[in-house]
Amino acid sequence: MLLSQVSKNIQRHPFHLVDPSPWPFVASLCAFSCTISGVLYMHAYINGSSLLFISFIFLLLAMFIWWRDVVRESTLEGHHTGIVQRGLRYGVILFIVSEILFFFAFFWAFFHSSLAPTVEIGTIWPPKGIAVLNPWEIPFLNTLILLLSGCTVTWSHHAIVSNLRVQAVVSLFLTIVLAVIFTTFQAYEYNMADFRLSDGIYGSTFYMATGFHGFHVLVGTISLGVCFLRLINYQLTQEHHFGFESSAWYWHFVDVVWLFLFVSIYWWGGS
Numbered sequence: 001m002l003l004s005q006v007s008k009n010i011q012r013h014p015f016h017l018v019d020p021s022p023w024p025f026v027a028s029l030c031a032f033s034c035t036i037s038g039v040l041y042m043h044a045y046i047n048g049s050s051l052l053f054i055s056f057i058f059l060l061l062a063m064f065i066w067w068r069d070v071v072r073e074s075t076l077e078g079h080h081t082g083i084v085q086r087g088l089r090y091g092v093i094l095f096i097v098s099e100i101l102f103f104f105a106f107f108w109a110f111f112h113s114s115l116a117p118t119v120e121i122g123t124i125w126p127p128k129g130i131a132v133l134n135p136w137e138i139p140f141l142n143t144l145i146l147l148l149s150g151c152t153v154t155w156s157h158h159a160i161v162s163n164l165r166v167q168a169v170v171s172l173f174l175t176i177v178l179a180v181i182f183t184t185f186q187a188y189e190y191n192m193a194d195f196r197l198s199d200g201i202y203g204s205t206f207y208m209a210t211g212f213h214g215f216h217v218l219v220g221t222i223s224l225g226v227c228f229l230r231l232i233n234y235q236l237t238q239e240h241h242f243g244f245e246s247s248a249w250y251w252h253f254v255d256v257v258w259l260f261l262f263v264s265i266y267w268w269g270g271s
Contacts, residue, residue, distance in 0.1 A: 014081040018073075023066035030059035042197065060222075067226060071243070075235045085242045092246045096253050099216070103257055106209040107264065113201045114269055121201060125269070130202050131194040132270035138189045139266040142182050143258065149178035150255045153224070153248050160231075160241050168236075172228050172244075175251070179221040186214050206265060213261055216254050223247040 033055040040048035074080040080088070114125045121127040133139065152175040159168035190207075197207040227244040230236050236244055 014083045021066070021069060023062055023069065027059065027062040027066060030055060030062050034059055063222075071230065071235065074240065074243070075230075080240065080242065085240075088242055088246070092249060096249060099253065103209070103212070103260075106205065106212065107260065110205040110209060110265060110269065113205065125202075127200055127202050130199065132202075133189065133193060133266065135262065135266035135270055138185050139262055142185050142189075143262050145178050145182045145185070146255050146258050149175050149182070150252055152178065153251050157244065157248050160236055160244060161238060163238050165231075169228075169231055172224065172231060176221060176224050176228060179217060179224065183214065183217055183221070186210070186217075209261060209265060213254070213257055216250075216257070220247065220251045220254050223250065 034052065037048060037051035037055045041052045042048075113121070117123045117125045117127070126132050152171045156168050156171035156175060159165075159171060195203045195206075197203050224247050227236065227247050230243060
C-alpha cells in the first residue's frame with residue numbers, strides 16, 4: 001500500500017501542473033480598476049487620482065505575491081524544467097509580439113494625422129499653437145541613456161552565463177539606475193511641456209505613445225529590480241535564470257520602441 005501511494009505522488013513527466021491560484025484573477029481585477037480609475041483621473045473626476053494610486057498599489061501587491069509563488073516554484077520546488085522554460089520563452093515572445101501590435105496602433109494614429117493633416121487642425125503638422133519639444137535636448141539624452149542601459153543589461157546577461165557574479169550584480173544595478181534616471185527625465189519633460197493630453201490630436205498621440213512607453217519602462221524597472229534581489233540571494237544561476245532573461249528581452253523591446261518614438265514623434269513629427 002505504501003509503495004503504491006508513493007508511486008502515485010511521483011511525477012512521471014517534465015511538465016509543470018500549476019496549483020490553483022487566486023492571483024491571476026486578483027491581478028486582473030486590479031488591472032481593470034487601474035484602467036477605470038485612470039479614465040476617471042484623465043477626465044478630472046473627484047478623487048480620480050486617489051483611486052488610481054490605490055488601484056496601482058493593490059496591483060503591485062498582487063504582482064508581488066504572484067511572482068513570489070512563481071519564484072518559489074522555480075527556485076525551491078524545481079518545477080521549471082528545461083521543457084517548462086522553453087514554454088515560458090514562447091510565452092514571453094508572444095507577449096512581446098502583442099506589445100508590438102499595441103504600440104503599432106499608437107504609431108498608426110500618429111502617422112494617420114501627421115502625414116495628411118485635416119482642415120480641422122489647419123492642414124499643418126504640428127498643429128498651429130503647439131510648441132513642440134526640442135528632440136536634441138532631453139529626448140536625445142534619454143535615447144543615449146536607454147541605449148546604454150541596453151548595453152549594461154546585456155553585460156549582466158553574459159556575466160550570469162559566464163558565472164561572473166560581481167560583474168552581473170554591478171551591471172544589473174547600473175541598468176536599474178539608468179532606468180530610474182530615464183523616468184526622472186521624462187517626468188521633468190512632461191512637467192516642462194507647454195501642451196497637455198487634452199491639446200488636440202498632437203497632445204493625445206504624443207502622451208499616449210510616450211506615456212505608455214514610460215509605463216513599460218516602469219514595469220521593466222520593477223522586473224529588473226526583482227531580478228536584482230534574486231541575483232543577490234543566489235537564485236539566478238548559469239542554468240536557471242529565465243526570470244532575468246525574460247526581463248532582458250522585455251528591456252530590449254523597450255529600447256527599440258523608444259528609438260521609433262524618438263525618430264518619428266520627437267524628431268520627424270516635431271520638425
